[in-house]
Amino acid sequence: MSAPPATSVLEVNGLSTHINLTRSVVHAVGDVSFEIKAGETLGLVGESGCGKSMTGLSLLNLLPHGGHIVEGSIKLSGLELVGLPERKLRTIRGNEIAMIFQDSQSSLNPTMTIGRQVMEPVRLHRGVSKHEALDRALEVLELVGLPHPRERFDDFPHQLSGGLRQRVMIAIALACEPKVLVADEPTTALDVTIQAQILALLDDLEERLGMSTLLITHDMGVVAGRTDRINVMYAGRIVETATTYRLFTGMRHPYTQALLGSIPSLDQDREKALYTIPGLPPDLAPPPSGCRFAARCAYATDECREHEPPLDGAEGHLFACWHPVDGPIERLPTIVPPESVKVPIAATANGRHLLELDGVVREFPVTAGIILRRKVDSVKAVSGVTLHVDAGETFGLVGESGCGKTTLGKLIVGAELPDGGTVELEGKRVFALKGRALRRARRDLQMMFQDPYASLDPRMRVQAILREPLEIQKIGSRQEQDERITTVLREVGLPQTALERYPHEFSGGQRQRVGLARALMLDPKVIVADEPVSALDVSIRSQILNLMRRLQLERGTASVVISHDLAVVKYLSDRIGVMYLGKLVELGNGDDIYRRAAHPYTDALIKTIPVPDPAVKRADIAISGELPSPRNPPSGCRFRTRCPRAQDLCAEEEPLLRSFGPGHVAACHFPLQAPGEAAAEAVADGDPE
């Protein structure tokens, strides 16, 4: 990033935005001021509902129904935008300020070819001929790295992958060479490997075009390496603003400190709890008086609750706090419960593992026709996965979306049945059972879901939700059931008053606790947790992670944790399996995977994860291209199409899992580590054939 010149392109002063609802007014943005200099990238970070998106939308006056700017000024190169008539604003939107949205699926018009959508702003703002617009569109599509733009020009959005659609969105935004680009969560909906590509593209374009960018995101890892300055927002206010390096290393606001402290890093010590911010962000209709963070702040005094601190500080580093902190949290709090409660990880008495998957295959048919539904093809979701989980052990599964990890989780709990291979619990093929025996066996395998909104029946009270598993399994009298419900509810840290409430009355984190409680009701032997925290905000995420870690240690239940987030998986798991396109490509403990990765895919995955530390040197795009279609996976090694080390052998022969140390196996012909002595032998975990 070049040194920022002195002129500011965008100046925002005392901006306040309100949203009128039927019965209340949400003070979404309150007294926000910032400026962006030419060629500078400004980060705007905060949790959902903190007003960061509303700030972005206010800049273009694209607020939702009922939203309006109540005061403040927005100056674009000296031109006041607030109060400008709609007709004038239209000539600025998409021309001088452009915006990229999170969801490229819903932001592109599905009935228009991508080429025409890129041409549209050029035609509108430049008044050029159709031919010139077409040339410009091709030029921009080329610029954003869309392969073969001339051939793809007449494609519709649904014909492109998520990553390519996001590139088209960027192309539309850049078509008129805007001075300011507002990027609202530009990569949140994308996979890590694609995210890295898009972020690198944005970086590159800024440098080449000299744009100023406002990067709005909730992900501290994304802003860490890509911005010059960062504004931290909380409950509609900017609470701290500083240069990126200073914010990460010498933050003064307790919220910034806690937010950064609560993110599990890849080298997180598993024996320590994560820092958490208790409670929830405040309701902004109307906002609380005093410091808005006071209710959740460890340093709050009466002064904080009564008087709101001004945004103040030395040149370049402003913060709004009466009791500022100094730099990041030094010691990590509370070591997790004592060793005495720890249940040893062990194979069962007869030498078998608790849960064994052997060559499990699951293919979803792709059908045609309405009545006969001929099978025309199949999606190879899981292709021969062999793994085991011991009692008391936590097994983590990572991979990009579409790699089959969720399907594998569903196969373990019997929500899907395998087309080949076996799933055995304590040596028994449970899902081959029928009727009563099957129902009995299901007690031992329970699941915790990703989406806390979809996983609880909105028509049932929490009491009924927690009673349901006991009712189905016909366990205990009504009174015994009540006692069990009370105990488990306390275990997951919810008040007894929760019993009479419906799911919609809870926050996302609390719902996730109810979901976990439901999975615990039957005292299962194995719990599968599918993306348990990815739908939650950063500050809530660490609460749930701590809870899961504590219950793991206290109860000794074996679990399978599925996530796209390697840091989450590494924090919770004893052993980790990396999946790619339906195959397990590497398996080992946290350090094997993180420090001694043998498979190029694992290595690339680690390198592309955005790390919330500006000092970490960002590797160039470690992995190019996109996930091939699981309908026709590549021959031989499935990763070869994106692998920098691929050779002819990879296309011809499928690599087998080879040992790289105790319990560490990987399937690669040209691994990054020298294979162990038992290289040629099939390893203990079994031959995938």
Add this chain to the structure above:
Amino acid sequence: MEGVPPFGSPNIPTTAPEGGEVALITSGWRLAAHEFFSNRLAVVGLGIIVFFIVFCFLGPIVYPTNQTLTQPLLSDMAPAAAHLLGTDDNGFDEFGRIMVGGQTALEIGFFAAFMATVIGTLYGALAGLVGGIVDAVLMRFVDILLSIPLLFIVLILATRYHATLISQSLIIGLFSWQAPSRLVRGEVLTLRVRDFVTAARIMGGTRRRLILRHLIPNALSVVIVNITFLIADSILLIAYLGFLGFGLAYPTASWGDMLGNAQDAVSSGYWWLVYPVGACLVLVVMACNLVGDALRDAFDVRLRKR
């Protein structure tokens, strides 16, 4: 956990549970009710329906009239103090007859809508949950039924069987469940892949339990909205039948029969045999539709604010 500092944040001793207190928010149904009653048209519609129920069922007690013995001497009298809305060809008091006719219209409307809803909901839920070939066959059957004009079937059956209140509502109910079944199936298709249904399945829940405890209660809002439209449709249908002369057997009357009998009355200038009963029919059907629309909006709000 009470009294213990929350795990991971040692600085703040608190008695609050680790997961935080549960904020009290009004229930979804109450929210929906609030939205419904803030819609003026809906309140008017509901008022009209309540008025007609009271009018038709309690009215005859306050305003007793002869509706069984024909009295040719009193036929076709203009409205007067003795007969508020005059009399018809048979000498029956028209005002009293509107009450009696309204009773049958409302009874048939509600009963037929109830039948259609029960059949349609179960049928749709089953098709949606089982899926595959069963779903395809069940839904193609619905398509076939929908392509046969309902009025034909009802007319044919009405001529073959003695038309009573029960038989007519059964016929209407048995042939108008296709719309609710499609609605419920659509809803179930989106519900059955939701995680809470998967969760119940993983616990070992039977198909019966999934349908009765999870799928139907969650599809209920769609069904309730549809009931109001079904009532309106059934009342109209029974009116068509009466108008075409296939109405209820004498001496039972419905608004449709009354309108049918009064076909010539317009040209003879007996306006009181046409307009009052016609207005009642229009009002009730309109009120049902108003309530239905408002319910749909109200449920939308509940879902939006979940």
